Amino acid sequence: MNQPKIPQATAKRLPLYYRFIKNLSLSGKQRVSSAELSEAVKVDSATIRRDFSYFGALGKKGYGYNVNYLLSFFRQTLDQDDLISVALIGVGNLGTAFLNYNFTKNNNTKIEIAFDVDESKIGTKISGVPIYHLDDMEKELPENVKLAILTVPSHVAQAVTDRLATTAIEGILNFTPARINVPEHIRIHHIDLAVELQTLVYFLKHYPK
Numbered sequence: 018m019n020q021p022k023i024p025q026a027t028a029k030r031l032p033l034y035y036r037f038i039k040n041l042s043l044s045g046k047q048r049v050s051s052a053e054l055s056e057a058v059k060v061d062s063a064t065i066r067r068d069f070s071y072f073g074a075l076g077k078k079g080y081g082y083n084v085n086y087l088l089s090f091f092r093q094t095l096d097q098d099d100l101i102s103v104a105l106i107g108v109g110n111l112g113t114a115f116l117n118y119n120f121t122k123n124n125n126t127k128i129e130i131a132f133d134v135d136e137s138k139i140g141t142k143i144s145g146v147p148i149y150h151l152d153d154m155e156k157e158l159p160e161n162v163k164l165a166i167l168t169v170p171s172h173v174a175q176a177v178t179d180r181l182a183t184t185a186i187e188g189i190l191n192f193t194p195a196r197i198n199v200p201e202h203i204r205i206h207h208i209d210l211a212v213e214l215q216t217l218v219y220f221l222k223h224y225p226k
């Protein structure tokens with residue numbers, strides 16, 4: 018699908034919209050207004066209208082948006098028809114929780130394979146996902162796996178990333194507090210709970226409800 022470049026902030030909100038619209042469609046609803054969407058996803062309706070306008074998805078005054086149109090549109094935009102296969106590195110507390118969760122509500126995203134260095138975990142499975150030794154990563158990582166979730170101790174995060182950079186991996190979701198350097202061809206997103214909480218505290222203080 019040919020798409021114009023959209024702002025990153027808009028792109029980040031798309032999965033949020035998609036999830037809500039999918040539920041609407043499942044419940045048989047045919048149309049939705051930007052005000053209803055706004056209430057559900059907690060994004061102001063002017064922002065929603067602007068976001069949607071990037072795709073030429075224009076709601077009609079007094080009618081709103083057609084749910085099925087939006088659904089097929091978001092599906093294509095977010096490549097929801099393609100299977101997203103993920104590798105997880107570091108099967109500790111957090112990694113194990115992710116394997117057990119394994120995007121159960123999102124049937125196109127799946128952690129397919131996991132790696133660790135702890136011998137007691139190698140060769141076992143968690144929720145059906147096989148765990149291999151990190152030493153075998155280059156050998157075992159399937160070519161179709163382009164994303165990795167990093168849940169290793171922070172002091173090994175850079176070394177593990179350097180290894181990932183030599184594989185087919187193109188995107189890394191880093192849950193460790195380490196700030197990691199990646200080569201040009203890899204995109205890295207950091208999810209730092211402490212930073213997120215600090216941001217929330219800041220907003221509570223400066224923009225109280």
Ligand SMILES: NC(=O)c1ccc[n+]([C@@H]2O[C@H](COP(=O)([O-])OP(=O)(O)OC[C@H]3O[C@@H](n4cnc5c(N)ncnc54)[C@H](O)[C@@H]3O)[C@@H](O)[C@H]2O)c1
Binds near residue numbers: 132177
């Ligand atoms: N537990 C949490 O709630 C939480 C929340 C946010 C962020 N984090 C971060 O996520 C990371 C993991 O946290 P955790 O609590 O699951 O830690 P953990 O110690 O329980 O798990 C780490 C796992 O990584 C494995 N490991 C160690 N070296 C490795 C290597 N070189 N290659 C592959 N695997 C290796 C260990 O064997 C272990 O299974 C940490 O960086 C932590 O700061 C944890």
